[in-house]
Amino acid sequence: MTIRRHSRGKKPNTRAMSHKKIVVIGGGTGVFTILSALKHDFDRLTAIVTMADDGGSTGILREEFGILPPGDLRRALIALSHADNKMLADLFAYRFQEGAGLSGHNFGNLFITALHRLTNDFERAIAEAGKMLQVRGQVIPVTLTSTQLVAELADGQVVRGETNLDIPKHDGHLRISRIWLQPTASANPNAIRAIKEADLVIIGPGDLFTSIIPNLLVAGIPEALRTTRAKVAYFVNVMTKLGETHGFSASDFVRNIEAYLGTGVLDYVVLNDSKPAPARLKPYIREHAEFVEPDTEAIHLKKGGVPLAVDLIRSKGYIRHDPKKVLRVVKMIV
Numbered sequence: 001m002t003i004r005r006h007s008r009g010k011k012p013n014t015r016a017m018s019h020k021k022i023v024v025i026g027g028g029t030g031v032f033t034i035l036s037a038l039k040h041d042f043d044r045l046t047a048i049v050t051m052a053d054d055g056g057s058t059g060i061l062r063e064e065f066g067i068l069p070p071g072d073l074r075r076a077l078i079a080l081s082h083a084d085n086k087m088l089a090d091l092f093a094y095r096f097q098e099g100a101g102l103s104g105h106n107f108g109n110l111f112i113t114a115l116h117r118l119t120n121d122f123e124r125a126i127a128e129a130g131k132m133l134q135v136r137g138q139v140i141p142v143t144l145t146s147t148q149l150v151a152e153l154a155d156g157q158v159v160r161g162e163t164n165l166d167i168p169k170h171d172g173h174l175r176i177s178r179i180w181l182q183p184t185a186s187a188n189p190n191a192i193r194a195i196k197e198a199d200l201v202i203i204g205p206g207d208l209f210t211s212i213i214p215n216l217l218v219a220g221i222p223e224a225l226r227t228t229r230a231k232v233a234y235f236v237n238v239m240t241k242l243g244e245t246h247g248f249s250a251s252d253f254v255r256n257i258e259a260y261l262g263t264g265v266l267d268y269v270v271l272n273d274s275k276p277a278p279a280r281l282k283p284y285i286r287e288h289a290e291f292v293e294p295d296t297e298a299i300h301l302k303k304g305g306v307p308l309a310v311d312l313i314r315s316k317g318y319i320r321h322d323p324k325k326v327l328r329v330v331k332m333i334v
Helices: 028-038 056-065 071-080 086-093 107-119 122-132 162-166 189-197 208-216 221-227 250-261 278-284 323-333
Strands: 018-026 042-049 138-141 148-153 158-160 176-182 200-203 231-235 268-272 306-310
Touching: 018 028, 018 189, 018 208, 028 042, 028 071, 028 208, 028 323, 042 071, 042 189, 056 071, 056 107, 071 086, 071 107, 071 122, 071 138, 086 107, 107 122, 122 138, 138 189, 148 162, 148 208, 158 162, 162 208, 176 208, 189 221, 200 323, 208 221, 208 250, 221 250, 231 250, 231 323, 250 268, 306 323
Parallel strands: 018 042, 018 200, 042 138, 200 231, 231 268, 268 306
Antiparallel strands: 148 158, 148 176
């Protein structure tokens, strides 16, 4: 009999890892939340990440170095990191607060930019960063085309750039009538392959028009989602956002997703039905953010799609998806 010794103070990981192939599509903190929730229980995770970001550190690096936006990719890499040294992940997330030319920049973004210069290959740069962070899984840019997000508002105004939608200078109460990419972008073949080989594809949560739908505007992605053998689940946001989804209920989110994805694709719509206490909602009044009402009766999915209304939010603090509750739902689906 062989006795395996474990280092003092550390408990052996006894979790049984699932080998189901799960693809998560989105950007920002939404993808980070889902990947962080799943990474200790699923060992074949893939993040397909929007390339529409053009704000902050990412926007400066895009303009000065002609690089594709690294910010959302960096977040996904950190989420999938299994590095023993937590300092390494913290380093990739570190943002400079001072210094001429450095203030506002994120170390991970700079590091990916440097790797791109060394390799002259954006995907290889992401892969090399992943090796250093001991990432298990893949992080894939949805497109390798440099493109910009453009939106038309309900009053006819045209807004250019993801950051101008994310932090609106216009009246954020105006709804977005339509949104597109300029120039048009074609899908990264690796993203298509991952979707077609998946057992489950998770869309969202995340900012609807700046993190989620930009992926669906990339030619080839909606088609891959329509033809994949995988189940497709959409996680609806728990709070609205001024400038994008002001006044939206859950069915409004679904309706907009299907406008760009097509109907009959979603097998599950996962929405939160637990309303936070009024005291927790007070801080959101300044941001004009509201609780997303779970109007399941208004969600009509075709081809046997099922809306799942469950408690998804954290019990305290920021009103966000609780990773443990997300994991429970995903395990049920797969």
